[in-house]
Amino acid sequence: MGPIIGMSPDKKAEFPGMQEQRTGLRGACGAGTLPEAECASSPLATSVDCRGGSEDEELTNLNWLHENLLQNFTLGGPEALTSASPLLDIEGDHGASQGPSSSSHSSAHGKGRERDSLKSKPPFSFSLLIYMAIEQSPRKSLPVKEIYGWILEHFPYFSNAPTGWKNSVRHNLSLNKCFRKVERSLGKANGKGSLWCVDPEYRPNLIQALRKQHFPTADAFCTPPASPPSASSPPRHLFLQGCSFKESDIDAATAMMLLNSAPGHHDDPCDSDTPLDLSRPDSVLVSSDPKQDHNYSSSGSVGLPRCSSRSSSSSLSSVDEGVPQRGPQRGQSHRRRRAGSEGFHSDEDSDLWEERGGRSRPSAPARRAPSSSSSSSSSSSSASSNAASSGSNGSSGAGKRPAGKRARREVKLELDEELKEAAGSLLHLAGIRSCTEASKRGKSKKLGRK
DNA sequence: ATATAATTAAACAGAC
């Protein structure tokens, strides 16, 4: 495993006791129990709640994160859209209007301390910062400039930091497979550059990274509920790594990912022709299954990275090709990755890419499955892996795909069916009748609120 | 000791 994501040396200095915090949390919330029952009993479970109310000073460094940023960062859920700024609470702008969580927290800790912590370098990697920025945007896509803006807005630390961080942001966008460039549909009229969005395929990876970053035991919270969550009950949030997940979402996530990955169900939010809508419930649900974890910075715990960055640097993947990326050759593999697999493994994908006009891929041939990685890792990764596992025709079929569009379509349908089946099983396991119902619930909830 | 993840800096090209 690598370092704590985003934990640069100075962060270590600024966030002393991080390890202790983690272990502390582990002791309080993890330990193989099912803390969600207690911790998520309130609409927004908080770290404080999980700790049984003991205000351990050690945890305060993370509290700022929980309380200020991620409380409202519900990973793209509809609620997230309504909260323009996850930090408004602490800024004091929306303190009263943000619901129970914010109010309960602001009282728990001094705002001064929170502000101070905001001046510290955030314990997030740039990838995560970008991810959060994009996810918080109404359209789930942002131009670089606005990503800068978001970061600046929510992490004042950067306002005084040397401008190198912007370079890092761009670097991440560029190299991290989790982010995709979307051409602005209106040409350049809207400004320079492209929009960037989160590749839905990698969203779980990012979420996992987010979760891992501060709450490695979050998986303990992800155990499926014994009984189906009642639609009438308020959403129960699990506090994962500072992110609040709706319990049902977590359980449904895997299935959702499967469904979304089904060829016939592949709505590309980054399609330049259609407005991005990652706010759809199905697109924001994520997997809680560690096995679904990808590669985002978890290569240590899981096999191979799929969602790794296109470079050794930003991450996620140097394992992409199963070759050590150190030394001078790294650059070449870089290029190879860029032009090649980048974690997408089927011709189908590459076709989609071409159809969508996704991220420009210089001389990008069909994305090939990462040689060694595809077998083990893709397994770890979200949808496609399951596709591969659910049907041996999945990824392997990509190579031996029958010629002709018709045959291809049949394969697609077959795959689709299998994926849906698998999704159904997962949903069943999760105690959720169907994903469509889940999303309907979400929608109806939303409507009801309106 | 090694591999990996992440950060940072820098160079460069193209678009605006």
Add this chain to the structure above:
DNA sequence: AGTCTGTTTAATTATA
């Protein structure tokens, strides 16, 4: 011309 954006390479650091 200057700035911004995007890509790429490389060095460095920290951690499992």
